[in-house]
Amino acid sequence: MRTLYCACCGRPFHRTSPRGPAPLYCSADCRAQMQVRRRVWSAADRLVDRKADRRVRALPAPA
Ligand SMILES: [Zn+2]
Helix, strand or coil, X not given: CCEEECCCCXXXXXXXXXXXXXXXXXXHXXXXXXXXXXXXXXXXXXXXXXXXXXXXHHCCCCC
16 A cells, blocks of 8 residues: 655555546545645635736836
8 A cells, every 4th residue: 555645744645546637635634724725825825926017017118
């Protein structure tokens, strides 16, 4: 059996089924945890995008 490492908590775990794609997380808890983190990350990305946008628009127009 192949040992996998959880992409969330880093704990080693064994996949329960040899079929299908390898699972990334040791438990449903970790999967939910990662979904929350992804949501926060993408929200932060959008925030940075908006700030960069504003900075570009604030530049004076070339004379
Ligand atoms: Zn985990």
